Amino acid sequence: MRNPILLFFSLFQPIIFLVLFTQLFGRFAQVPGFPAESYLLFATPGIVLQNSFASAFQSGIAMVDDLKSGYLEKMLVTQVSRPAIFLGRIATDIVRTIIQSLIILVLAFMMGASPVTGVPGLLLMLLTISLFGVAWSGISISLGLKTKNAETVFGIGGFLTFPLLFMSTALTPANFMPDWMQTVSQLNPISYTVDALRVVMLTGFDLGTIFTAFAVVGSIGVLTLGAAVYQFRKIIG
Amino acid sequence: MEIVKVSDLTKEYPDGTKAIQGISFSVEEGEFFGFLGPNGAGKSTTIKILTTLLHKTSGSVAVGGHDIVADSKVVRKMIGVQSQDIVVDEDLTGRENLILQGHLQQVYGKALEDRVNELLRIVGLEEVAEKRAAYYSGGMKKRLDLASSLVHNPKVLFLDEPTTGLDPQSRASIWSYLQKLNKEGGITIFLTTQYMEEADKLCHKLSIIDHGQIVAQGTPAQLKQEIGADAISLTLENSDSTYNGGREMAKKALGKLKGISSIIDSDNGLTVYAKNGGYMIPDIVRALDEANIRPSSLSLSTPTLDDVFLKHTGRHIRPEELRKDASAGRMLGRRRR
Numbered sequence: 001m002r003n004p005i006l007l008f009f010s011l012f013q014p015i016i017f018l019v020l021f022t023q024l025f026g027r028f029a030q031v032p033g034f035p036a037e038s039y040l041l042f043a044t045p046g047i048v049l050q051n052s053f054a055s056a057f058q059s060g061i062a063m064v065d066d067l068k069s070g071y072l073e074k075m076l077v078t079q080v081s082r083p084a085i086f087l088g089r090i091a092t093d094i095v096r097t098i099i100q101s102l103i104i105l106v107l108a109f110m111m112g113a114s115p116v117t118g119v120p121g122l123l124l125m126l127l128t129i130s131l132f133g134v135a136w137s138g139i140s141i142s143l144g145l146k147t148k149n150a151e152t153v154f155g156i157g158g159f160l161t162f163p164l165l166f167m168s169t170a171l172t173p174a175n176f177m178p179d180w181m182q183t184v185s186q187l188n189p190i191s192y193t194v195d196a197l198r199v200v201m202l203t204g205f206d207l208g209t210i211f212t213a214f215a216v217v218g219s220i221g222v223l224t225l226g227a228a229v230y231q232f233r234k235i236i237g
Numbered sequence: 238m239e240i241v242k243v244s245d246l247t248k249e250y251p252d253g254t255k256a257i258q259g260i261s262f263s264v265e266e267g268e269f270f271g272f273l274g275p276n277g278a279g280k281s282t283t284i285k286i287l288t289t290l291l292h293k294t295s296g297s298v299a300v301g302g303h304d305i306v307a308d309s310k311v312v313r314k315m316i317g318v319q320s321q322d323i324v325v326d327e328d329l330t331g332r333e334n335l336i337l338q339g340h341l342q343q344v345y346g347k348a349l350e351d352r353v354n355e356l357l358r359i360v361g362l363e364e365v366a367e368k369r370a371a372y373y374s375g376g377m378k379k380r381l382d383l384a385s386s387l388v389h390n391p392k393v394l395f396l397d398e399p400t401t402g403l404d405p406q407s408r409a410s411i412w413s414y415l416q417k418l419n420k421e422g423g424i425t426i427f428l429t430t431q432y433m434e435e436a437d438k439l440c441h442k443l444s445i446i447d448h449g450q451i452v453a454q455g456t457p458a459q460l461k462q463e464i465g466a467d468a469i470s471l472t473l474e475n476s477d478s479t480y481n482g483g484r485e486m487a488k489k490a491l492g493k494l495k496g497i498s499s500i501i502d503s504d505n506g507l508t509v510y511a512k513n514g515g516y517m518i519p520d521i522v523r524a525l526d527e528a529n530i531r532p533s534s535l536s537l538s539t540p541t542l543d544d545v546f547l548k549h550t551g552r553h554i555r556p557e558e559l560r561k562d563a564s565a566g567r568m569l570g571r572r573r574r
Contacts, residue, residue, distance in 0.1 A: 070322035077288050077318040078341040079310070079389070236290070 010058075010096075014051035014104050021047065021171065022111070028176070035173050036202055044108040045125070045197030046170030048101050049190060052133040053165070055100060057157030059093045060140025064150040067235070076236055086232055090137055097133040098126055113201070121200045124210070128200075131217050132193050138224025145231035170194045192216040240266040240393055240425050241287065246296035248282050248449075256282040258449040259296070264393075264427055264442075269419045271440030272429040273542060275554050279449040280429035281321065284397045287427070288318045301392060317391035321398050323378045327371035331362050331381050334370055335388055342389035349388075356384040360414055376407025383414065387424075394418070396428040400435060412439060433542035433554055445546055452549035457542060464540035464548060466498045467514025469521065472534040473506040483530055490528035494520055502551055506532065508544070 022040045029039045036042035066072040066089075075085050105122065115121040143153045165171065167181055168190035174182050185191045196213030199206040241264035248257040257279045264270040272280050285291035287298055289309045298305045300312045325334050332353060339349040357363045360380040365373065370381060379399070386394065399415070400408040416439065419426050430436050436443055437457045445453040445460070453460055473483050487507055488500055496517055499510045511517040514537045525532060538544075546554045 070320050070324040071326075073290055073320055074318075074324045074385075075341060076290055077313060077316065078338075079313055079343050080341050 010055070011100055011103060013054070014047055014100065015107060017047050017050065018044070018104060018107060018111075025171070028172075031176075033173075033175055036198075038112070040108060040111055040113045041202060042173070042198070043171055044105070044113050045194050045201055046165075046168075047108075048104050048125070048129055049132065049170055049194050049197065050161070050165050051100055051104060052097050052129045053136055053161060053190070054157070055093065055097045056133050056136035057140045057153060057161075058096075059089060059137035060142075060144030060153040060157075061150045062093075063089060063141050063144040064148060064153060067145070067148060068150075072235075082232075082236060086229065089141070090134055093137050094130045094133060098130055101126055101129050115201045117200050117204055121205070124205075125197050125200050128193060128196055128210075128213060128217070131214070131221065135217050135221035135224055138221060138226075138228045141228040142224060142231050145228065145235055164188060164190055168194060169198075189216050189220055238266045239263045240268075240301055241270075241427060242297075242299045243283075243287070244297050246283070246286065246298060247294045248279075248286060248291070249294045256449050257286075257293075260444075260446070260449070260451050261296075262444050262451065262454065264425060266392075266425055267419075267423055269415075269426045269439055269441045270428070271436040271443045272427070272446055273431070273433060273436040273440075273443055273546070273554070274429075274446035275431055275552075278446045280431075280446060281397055282449075283446075284318075284395055284427070284429055288316055288395050289313060314389070315392045317386035317389070317394045319383055319386045319394070319396045319399055321401060323375070323382050325370045325373075325378050325381050325385070328369065330367050330369050331357065331373070332366040334381055335385055338385040339388045344389050352388055352390070356387055359387075359417070360384045361410075374407075376403055376410065379403060379407065379411060380414065383411070387418070391424070393425045393427060396426065398429055398431065400430070400432065408435075415439060431554060433546070437542055443542070445542070445549065447546070447550045447552075453545055460542060460545045461540045464510060464544050466510040466512050466540065468538050468540055468544045469509040469511065469514050469518065470503065470534075470536050470538070471506045471509065471521075471525075471532045473530070473532055486528050487525060487530050487532075490524045490530065491521060494524055496520070499548075501547060503547060504553055508547060510540075510544075 021043055025043065026039050028034055029036065029042070034042070063072075066075075072085070076082070105125070115125065117124070140153055140157060143156055144150070147153065167184045168188040169185055170190055174185055177185060192213045193216065196210045199209045243263065244261045246257055246260050247255070249255050260283070272283065274280055282291065286293045287300065287305065289305055289312055292306075301315050303311045303315075305312050326337065329337065335353045335356060336349065339345070339353065344352060357366050360383060362377060362380060362384070365377065370378060373381065383399070396415070400411050403411065412435070415426060415428075418424050428439065440457060442456055443454065443460060444451045453463075455463075471487070473487060484502065484507060491497060491500055491507070491509060494517070496513065497509055497511045501508045501510070509517075509521065518535070518537065522535070543554055546552070
């Protein structure tokens with residue numbers, strides 16, 4: 001934690017989002033058919049997820065850093081097992097994501113949004129978010145190992161973030177979207193994940209929704225981590 | 238005992254580049270062994286294969302009697318590796334860097350504490366141990382990195398161009414640390430370098446490598462003795478005759494002289510070897526003059542490892558940086574005109 005500036009700013013962005021979005025779209029909640037009491041309650045899960053998405057792209061960038069600086073090689077010639085080097089990268093990112101998510105959720109709580117399911121719900125949300133983070137880390141790590149270029153990872157991350165985020169139910173309810181976008185959002189894995197967070201936040205432990213989210217995130221995770229492991233082995237071969 | 242044994246090693250990259258083309262050599266325990274060659278000769282590829290970072294295409298490599306593929310874990314325990322880049326965590330202090338590396342190498346507690354203190358003393362970083370590495374000079378970072386590769390008491394230390402990019406003073410201090418480690422610590426050192434002075438000064442035994450092949454092997458003294466004569470370098474670039482024609486004419490003229498043991502083409506002229514070089518110079522100048530050739534420079538030297546390289550490859554070893562400096566200088570000159 002010798003880089004307080006980085007820590008501060010990586011946390012600052014989701015907080016800004018939380019404050020700005022809830023102010024900007026606050027009146028959505030007054031429109032008939034809006035599924036939550038306040039926009040804050042509705043959007044908090046989406047903003048937490050957006051943060052986790054952005055955070056996941058840090059993994060790939062960090063991997064490129066390790067690769068380029070020679071730090072990865074330095075670790076590879078030590079007695080540390082190779083799976084541990086790979087898992088260490090991901091574990092670091094999970095811890096960071098959990099801390100960031102917790103801060104956002106606490107802030108949202110102070111602004112008046114608390115999950116109806118209480119502390120168990122909060123824990124389930126954090127678990128869902130970390131799994132989501134791991135799954136997307138896989139993509140950024142694969143990209144990082146494949147391209148060996150931080151700008152490319154950063155660019156692809158930025159390119160994916162907004163379309164995927166806005167064409168999902170993260171920040172807007174499905175019934176507020178044009179028809180074509182509703183279709184897109186139904187295919188968007190972010191929607192499934194955010195829906196699970198949202199039921200935990202707003203209604204209760206709806207096992208069907210939660211299970212679907214875990215299935216979707218799990219399948220993505222298997223694919224992306226598989227790809228990442230494949231690229232990793234290619235690099236260390 | 239042979240601590241490193243390499244037989245018929247080859248490496249072909251997926252793009253078809255044959256980086257290593259069947260090399261064999263062995264390093265004795267306690268030896269200071271060097272790989273000397275120009276950039277792109279295959280030195281880094283070899284060191285990466287030997288340190289389990291890269292898969293070989295064929296051949297066999299054993300470190301301490303253990304196969305590097307089948308027993309890679311045992312091998313990693315025995316080796317310390319210093320890559321060409323300086324890898325230290327600048328956010329951590331010198332001491333913290335070594336402790337972190339110790340944990341990666343599964344050294345803990347009092348044993349680690351003692352080892353870290355010892356290493357800080359060996360590389361002369363005791364006084365700055367509590368300062369963050371970001372404030373270290375390049376030479377200090379290199380020494381810290383060197384210390385971190387030694388934290389687990391390896392039997393063999395692999396160094397990939399340990400002084401490339403360092404200033405002469407840092408270079409000299411790294412040399413003396415390495416010699417101390419080898420002599421007093423009894424650690425076997427395998428080093429790659431593109432500097433012949435470095436190989437000459439440090440190494441007990443050398444392999445000279447070019448285009449993925451070993452072109453000569455032996456002690457520095459043996460290799461130089463092989464030349465068996467002084468070297469007289471002639472630059473013909475700016476002679477009156479055209480360059481290649483000039484070179485052929487010069488060869489013909491000099492070939493008639495008695496006392497010359499061999500004549501080899503070099504990058505911009507010829508290198509003439511003769512038992513008694515100083516005595517031969519007037520004869521050489523006279524012979525060239527008769528053939529109407531004016532060399533733009535002429536110099537006499539006792540044989541160096543560069544002459545050994547030249548004899549086997551027809552080229553000089555030119556360290557990358559020096560070449561860059563030279564071209565920068567030329568560009569400046571051109572601009573001034």
